[in-house]
Amino acid sequence: GQNIDQPTEMTATEGAIVQINCTYQTSGFNGLFWYQQHAGEAPTFLSYNVLDGLEEKGRFSSFLSRSKGYSYLLLKELQMKDSASYLCAVRATDSWGKLQFGAGTQVVVTP
Amino acid sequence: SAVISQKPSRDICQRGTSLTIQCQVDSQVTMMFWYRQQPGQSLTLIATANQGSEATYESGFVIDKFPISRPNLTFSTLTVSNMSPEDSSIYLCSVLTDPSTDTQYFGPGTRLTVL
Numbered sequence: 001g002q003n004i005d006q007p008t009e010m011t012a013t014e015g016a017i018v019q020i021n022c023t024y025q026t027s028g029f030n031g032l033f034w035y036q037q038h039a040g041e042a043p044t045f046l047s048y049n050v051l052d053g054l055e056e057k058g059r060f061s062s063f064l065s066r067s068k069g070y071s072y073l074l075l076k077e078l079q080m081k082d083s084a085s086y087l088c089a090v091r092a093t094d095s096w097g098k099l100q101f102g103a104g105t106q107v108v109v110t111p
Numbered sequence: 112s113a114v115i116s117q118k119p120s121r122d123i124c125q126r127g128t129s130l131t132i133q134c135q136v137d138s139q140v141t142m143m144f145w146y147r148q149q150p151g152q153s154l155t156l157i158a159t160a161n162q163g164s165e166a167t168y169e170s171g172f173v174i175d176k177f178p179i180s181r182p183n184l185t186f187s188t189l190t191v192s193n194m195s196p197e198d199s200s201i202y203l204c205s206v207l208t209d210p211s212t213d214t215q216y217f218g219p220g221t222r223l224t225v226l
Contacts, residue, residue: 033214042203042217043154050212087153097142097213101154 004102006088011108020073020086020105028093034073035087083109113138113208115218123224131190132221134204139184142207149200160187194225
């Protein structure tokens with residue numbers, strides 16, 4: 001099975017940087033995904049990591065360390081519209097594409 | 112990514128009735144999934160919708176309660192049967208469209224309220 005942990009809530013100021021950590025335990029790792037979900041909307045894909053290291057996409061970056069079972073999502077130059085829930089999801093090698101989601105981290109951006 | 116639509120977008124239903132949710136994709140996809148997201152919770156996978164065969168259900172979900180159809184590679188339905196207030200949730204379909212990463216993309220969801 002899989003166990004995925006991420007903080008419940010984080011608050012940061014507009015223009016600042018926030019790092020959302022995700023730790024996981026899985027029997028066979030085959031990729032980690034980050035999704036953004038605004039209230040009342042469907043999750044939207046942000047990033048994918050399968051190898052160790054940093055993936056950068058504009059203001060968002062995602063890091064993975066497979067040996068530590070650890071990932072983080074880094075949000076830079078925060079904007080009010082970044083207030084949302086951020087979901088960490090892990091795919092196992094025997095999962096046929098299925099994802100196991102963490103509980104999500106609610107990020108609140110304040111003026 | 113594919114364009115995914117769901118119908119209905121929301122519904123209010125009476126206890127004991129059933130609702131069928133449709134998921135339509137604008138291109139053929141290999142895998143389709145159905146998730147539930149209860150209020151304030153994360154996503155829980157209900158089942159994998161298999162084209163031409165019975166769906167594969169996750170622990171805690173059964174075919175009698177959540178029958179699923181997938182007649183072709185662009186369409187699937189999820190029925191929530193004999194509903195109770197505990198079934199009030201958002202139901203989302205997702206698809207795998209990117210063969211290089213197997214990234215899942217989600218439909219807009221169906222918000223179900225059971226009275």
